[in-house]
Amino acid sequence: MALERLELLSSHACFGGEQRFYKHFSVNEIGLPMRFGLYLPPQALAGQRVPLLTYLAGLTCTEETFATKAGAQREAARLGLALLTPDTSPRHTGIEGEDHHWDFGVGAGFYLDATEHPWAGHWQMESYLLKDLIPGVVADLGLDSERLGLFGHSMGGHGALTLALRHPGVFASLSALAPICAPTRCPWGRKAFLGYLGQDEDAWVAHDASRLMADATTPPYPGGILIDQGLADKFLAEQLYPEAFETACAAADQPLSLRRHPAYDHGYYFIASVVDDHLRHHAAQLGVAA
Amino acid sequence: MALERLELLSSHACFGGEQRFYKHFSVNEIGLPMRFGLYLPPQALAGQRVPLLTYLAGLTCTEETFATKAGAQREAARLGLALLTPDTSPRHTGIEGEDHHWDFGVGAGFYLDATEHPWAGHWQMESYLLKDLIPGVVADLGLDSERLGLFGHSMGGHGALTLALRHPGVFASLSALAPICAPTRCPWGRKAFLGYLGQDEDAWVAHDASRLMADATTPPYPGGILIDQGLADKFLAEQLYPEAFETACAAADQPLSLRRHPAYDHGYYFIASVVDDHLRHHAAQLGVAA
Numbered sequence: 001m002a003l004e005r006l007e008l009l010s011s012h013a014c015f016g017g018e019q020r021f022y023k024h025f026s027v028n029e030i031g032l033p034m035r036f037g038l039y040l041p042p043q044a045l046a047g048q049r050v051p052l053l054t055y056l057a058g059l060t061c062t063e064e065t066f067a068t069k070a071g072a073q074r075e076a077a078r079l080g081l082a083l084l085t086p087d088t089s090p091r092h093t094g095i096e097g098e099d100h101h102w103d104f105g106v107g108a109g110f111y112l113d114a115t116e117h118p119w120a121g122h123w124q125m126e127s128y129l130l131k132d133l134i135p136g137v138v139a140d141l142g143l144d145s146e147r148l149g150l151f152g153h154s155m156g157g158h159g160a161l162t163l164a165l166r167h168p169g170v171f172a173s174l175s176a177l178a179p180i181c182a183p184t185r186c187p188w189g190r191k192a193f194l195g196y197l198g199q200d201e202d203a204w205v206a207h208d209a210s211r212l213m214a215d216a217t218t219p220p221y222p223g224g225i226l227i228d229q230g231l232a233d234k235f236l237a238e239q240l241y242p243e244a245f246e247t248a249c250a251a252a253d254q255p256l257s258l259r260r261h262p263a264y265d266h267g268y269y270f271i272a273s274v275v276d277d278h279l280r281h282h283a284a285q286l287g288v289a290a
Numbered sequence: 291m292a293l294e295r296l297e298l299l300s301s302h303a304c305f306g307g308e309q310r311f312y313k314h315f316s317v318n319e320i321g322l323p324m325r326f327g328l329y330l331p332p333q334a335l336a337g338q339r340v341p342l343l344t345y346l347a348g349l350t351c352t353e354e355t356f357a358t359k360a361g362a363q364r365e366a367a368r369l370g371l372a373l374l375t376p377d378t379s380p381r382h383t384g385i386e387g388e389d390h391h392w393d394f395g396v397g398a399g400f401y402l403d404a405t406e407h408p409w410a411g412h413w414q415m416e417s418y419l420l421k422d423l424i425p426g427v428v429a430d431l432g433l434d435s436e437r438l439g440l441f442g443h444s445m446g447g448h449g450a451l452t453l454a455l456r457h458p459g460v461f462a463s464l465s466a467l468a469p470i471c472a473p474t475r476c477p478w479g480r481k482a483f484l485g486y487l488g489q490d491e492d493a494w495v496a497h498d499a500s501r502l503m504a505d506a507t508t509p510p511y512p513g514g515i516l517i518d519q520g521l522a523d524k525f526l527a528e529q530l531y532p533e534a535f536e537t538a539c540a541a542a543d544q545p546l547s548l549r550r551h552p553a554y555d556h557g558y559y560f561i562a563s564v565v566d567d568h569l570r571h572h573a574a575q576l577g578v579a580a
Contacts, residue, residue: 012559013522013551019559071361071562232303261303269302269309272361 003136009035015077016042019067024136029128031121032093036086036133037063038141039073043080051286052143053173053279054084054134056152056159059188060107063087066153069268075276079283079290082143086133088155090122103188104195110183111159112207114196123196125159130167149173149282153271154235157227158183161209161245168220173285175226175278177271178233182241184208189239210241213248224255226281228274230264293426299325305367306332309357314426319418321411322383326376326423327353328431329363333370341576342433343463343569344374344424346442346449349478350397353377356443359558365566369573369580372433376423378445380412393478394485400473401449402497404486413486415449420457439463439572443561444525447517448473451499451535455510463575465516465568467561468523472531474498479529500531503538514545516571518564520554 003024011020020038044050053076055066066072066085076083089109091098095118099106105119114123138145150171152160157179164174183189184204193204205211213220229242236242242258249256264270283290293314301310310328334340343366345356356362356375366373379399381388385408389396395409404413428435440461442450447469454464473479474494483494495501503510519532526532532548539546554560573580 012555012557013520013553013563014559015563068558069358071364073559073562074361230303263303265302267302268358269304269363272363273303273305 003133003140006140014039015073017045017073017077019073021063026128026132029124029132030090032090034087034090034128034133035063036084036137037067038085038137039067039076039083040141041077041080041082044082044141044143048080049142049144050080050082051147051149051282051288052082052084052134052138053149053151053282054086054129056111056150056156057085057088058152058154058156059088059103061088061156062107065268069272070275071272072275072279075279079279079288081279081283081288082141084134084137086129089125093122095119095122104191108155108192110155110192110196110207111163112196115203116196116198119196126163126166129163130170147172147286149286151175151177151278151282152179153177154266155180155188158189158209162207162212165209165212165216165220166206173223173282174221175281177228177274177278178230178235178240178266179209179227179242179245180240181245182208182210184211185241185244186239210244210248213245213252213254216252216254219252219254221254223285224257225249226278227256227258228277229258229260230266230270231260231262232264233266233270235266293423293430296430304329305363307335307363307367309363311353316418316422319414319422320380322380324377324380324418324423325353326374326427327357328375328427329357329366329373330431331367331370331372334372334431334433338370339432339434340370340372341437341439341572341578342372342374342424342428343439343441343572344376344419346401346440346446347375347378348442348444348446349378349393351378351446352397355558359562360565361562362565362569365569369569369578371569371573371578372431374424374427376419379415383412385409385412394481398445398482400445400482400486400497401453402486405493406486406488409486416453416456419453420460437462437576439576441465441467441568441572442469443467444556445470445478448479448499452497452502455499455502455506456496458510463513463572464511465571467518467564467568468520468525468530468556469499469517469532469535470530471535472498472500474501475531475534476529500534500538503535503542503544506542506544509542509544511544513575514547515539516568517546517548518567519548519550520556520560521550521552522554523556523560525556
């Protein structure tokens with residue numbers, strides 16, 4: 001499964017590896033060109049088949065945000081982990097008003113397949129990631145398909161938790177930073193689900209991490225899930241609901257390390273401060289020697 | 291010497307310390323409001339009098355660029371170093387055409403005091419840093435005035451080398467990343483010096499790091515200067531001339547570690563890859579235990 005019309009836009013030496021940015025054409029899922037970032041650690045450049053961690057970014061971000069701001073390449077180079085950073089939505093779709101809202105449309109794909117007009121035509125981020133981008137990157141770059149990890153921030157934390165729960169067996173490790181844990185209950189999630197999935201709230205539940213975990217009969221990630229949350233995060237009370245996910249994990253006997261950090265906010269200074277721990281969490285679950 | 295009308299714009303917990311952004315009014319030097327970034331490590335928040343490293347950024351950058359992209363706070367937190375990131379020029383001066391060029395005017399102050407109309411009115415970056423911002427930050431934040439370090443990138447590398455050589459005794463440690471080493475000989479430098487200093491090239495020499503070092507009769511930084519340079523840097527051949535500074539250091543018996551890195555370019559992925567070494571270089575010279 002190769003990526004169509006793959007084009008290397010730029011490549012930058014970084015901690016002995018390479019931070020690359022690519023463009024490709026998502027023929028079957030998005031129907032448009034898409035961009036992504038890929039960090040290849042020195043071990044990959046030397047020919048080793050390394051694990052791939054996919055990081056899903058938050059509202060308004062692009063494929064560049066995490067690569068630029070999180071400072072994760074240093075530890076990824078040490079551990080020998082490739083880092084994939086997809087974009088957060090289709091862009092330039094021609095849909096009227098696609099960029100009129102910062103929390104819906106462009107930059108706000110919510111990592112699901114839209115069913116409502118006009119979004120259903122291109123907003124197929126779940127299928128894009130699972131059927132196109134991740135398998136394509138693994139195949140084209142010679143990465144290890146048996147050792148895939150998934151993590152993300154805010155809207156991307158919602159994406160990581162829901163996609164990992166909706167596709168058992170694909171990802172071997174899971175973590176999230178300040179994730180939207182109960183989108184059926186928060187304004188960001190309700191706005192997105194209404195627009196992308198329509199008025200039938202029953203269809204929303206399958207994209208709510210806490211509801212999905214509540215339905216688990218056995219722990220889906222027995223090795224444990226790591227979540228970091230800042231307590232000075234201005235979105236915590238209204239949008240994130242980590243306690244809902246915590247309750248659902250407890251009921252499912254799903255091991256969860258939910259670390260609450262006084263003073264930290266929602267931004268990339270927080271992410272940078274804890275991202276090494278996430279890489280080590282994934283490395284341990286993926287059998288990478290620290 | 292306090293900063294005038296100091297205003298905290300934002301503060302973000304980061305590696306146990308705080309990444310802050312401030313605004314103040316530079317009454318005597320710039321004559322306008324200026325912004326800066328300041329990372330305070332956990333040791334400073336706990337009341338220790340920590341050293342201050344000032345980082346001068348390159349063309350088009352702001353006070354945010356290094357704070358966002360370099361990933362230096364982790365090692366600064368470990369070593370207990372404060373990091374000051376000034377802006378790269380005055381802004382909103384009302385001068386016609388101030389932002390018509392990416393390499394002159396706004397975002398391109400070249401860390402000198404302009405003498406030519408209309409720039410001389412506000413473009414006084416050397417005096418701003420030495421008489422206003424650095425002593426003001428040290429005084430207002432309770433930092434250690436005896437342990438100041440200076441480093442920078444590209445135009446800011448020029449700034450670091452020239453200011454450290456022009457003001458002996460102020461800075462106890464010095465380094466640079468891909469610095470403009472011989473601005474009297476390169477297009478960026480000649481354009482800036484012509485515009486800010488006028489046609490008399492004799493006035494330019496005092497702002498050329500290689501010429502200043504060539505005039506040194508004793509090594510100005512006997513502990514050594516660290517310079518990192520990527521060999522895939524597209525500006526290397528035409529704009530940077532590290533070999534000129536290397537020759538001048540050799541003639542002056544100035545210890546210089548000029549590290550040439552195959553494959554690395556001019557950007558922040560390069561800076562992030564080597565910045566920890568710069569912090570350790572400064573820490574060692576400033577007597578900080580590693």
